[in-house]
Amino acid sequence: MSLKLQNISKNFKQFALKEINLEIKQGEYFVILGPSGAGKTLILEMIAGLLKPDAGAVSGIDRGKIGFIYQDYMLFPHLTVYENIAYGLKIRKRDSREIKALIEKLAARQDIEHLLQRDVLNLSGGEKQRVAIARALAVSPRVFLLDEPTAALDRNARIKTRSMFMDLHKETAATFVHVTHDFEEALALADRIAILIDGGIVQCGRPDDVFNNPAGKETADFLGYRNVFGGKVENGLIDIDGVTVAVPLEKADYAYIAIRTDDIIISKQRIESSARNSFYGTVKNVINKSSMVEVVLEVGGAGSAPPNGIELAVDITRKSKEEMGIEPGMPMWATFKVSSIKIFRH
Numbered sequence: 001m002s003l004k005l006q007n008i009s010k011n012f013k014q015f016a017l018k019e020i021n022l023e024i025k026q027g028e029y030f031v032i033l034g035p036s037g038a039g040k041t042l043i044l045e046m047i048a049g050l051l052k053p054d055a056g057a058v059s060g061i062d063r064g065k066i067g068f069i070y071q072d073y074m075l076f077p078h079l080t081v082y083e084n085i086a087y088g089l090k091i092r093k094r095d096s097r098e099i100k101a102l103i104e105k106l107a108a109r110q111d112i113e114h115l116l117q118r119d120v121l122n123l124s125g126g127e128k129q130r131v132a133i134a135r136a137l138a139v140s141p142r143v144f145l146l147d148e149p150t151a152a153l154d155r156n157a158r159i160k161t162r163s164m165f166m167d168l169h170k171e172t173a174a175t176f177v178h179v180t181h182d183f184e185e186a187l188a189l190a191d192r193i194a195i196l197i198d199g200g201i202v203q204c205g206r207p208d209d210v211f212n213n214p215a216g217k218e219t220a221d222f223l224g225y226r227n228v229f230g231g232k233v234e235n236g237l238i239d240i241d242g243v244t245v246a247v248p249l250e251k252a253d254y255a256y257i258a259i260r261t262d263d264i265i266i267s268k269q270r271i272e273s274s275a276r277n278s279f280y281g282t283v284k285n286v287i288n289k290s291s292m293v294e295v296v297l298e299v300g301g302a303g304s305a306p307p308n309g310i311e312l313a314v315d316i317t318r319k320s321k322e323e324m325g326i327e328p329g330m331p332m333w334a335t336f337k338v339s340s341i342k343i344f345r346h
Helices: 040-048 081-091 096-109 125-138 155-172 183-189 207-212 217-222 318-324
Strands: 003-011 016-024 029-033 055-059 066-069 143-147 175-180 192-197 200-205 227-234 237-240 243-246 252-259 265-267 277-288 293-299 310-316 331-336 341-344
Touching: 003 040, 016 040, 016 200, 029 183, 040 066, 040 143, 040 175, 066 125, 081 096, 081 125, 096 125, 125 155, 143 155, 155 175, 155 183, 175 183, 183 207, 192 207, 192 217, 200 207, 200 217, 217 227, 217 252, 217 341, 227 310, 243 277, 265 310, 277 310, 293 318, 293 331
Parallel strands: 029 175, 029 192, 066 143, 143 175
Antiparallel strands: 003 016, 003 055, 192 200, 227 237, 227 252, 237 243, 252 341, 265 331, 277 293, 277 331, 293 310
């Protein structure tokens, strides 16, 4: 049975969740992606029954079969690791011998057998997380609710934890609803993604579709599109501060375009190609990233130099940067195809 959120709304003094409609398939790994303060945790709490919506309904869930893992793990500080894992089982009045056998099995699975008698206050972040996962698993959940579960971990621990969740999803065949603001995490884990911004779902779909085809300017901005511009469209051309760009739309009083940083080619000489958009400019900045280099160009019209132009951000490899000897102030060309432009009217 699918988990359904139908017209869910919740009003607070300075924030509101607005008509949330989602259908999460049984066994799906579903990620709700959004910035801090968007309302992601509130949705999980309404699924869990911890918070009642002002309008709408949640259906298709047995709340006795939910495993909830909070960002701060929510372990009971006055209980040992063993007692934390056993908590849900004791509430369900399971036999003590059965509880002991199950906890030993779960502890071995999470590699925390040596921690069972430890005080949870003395555990590392990664250890607390494994205890929280074991506690969630103890009640044999059919739905896992994960609230930013890797936010407090360093990069290596986050990568290991993602793999752990992927394995857990395969092993349990349970439904996972995972909220995060981490794009990399969403892409690595999700069967489908919903983008939540300011209390509303603005887009939902498969990860590649969402990231490659943002539904609007707000989504494109959030997803990190560096080249987002707006202007009037006439005869398939948009005017952006005096720079004319060929776009895949004939006419609009106002529209937005977004161009991915890896869809723009930069070169020392103008490239002879079928690409209709080619602009001359100068390098304003060169920014080293973890695996790429971002080159920011100030470009004008074809053959004309800035000022009176726009800035384009372009991602290239470190090797390309070294081969071209790119430095601030250097003249360069930027080229991209009309087909690479995402266009939307809101």
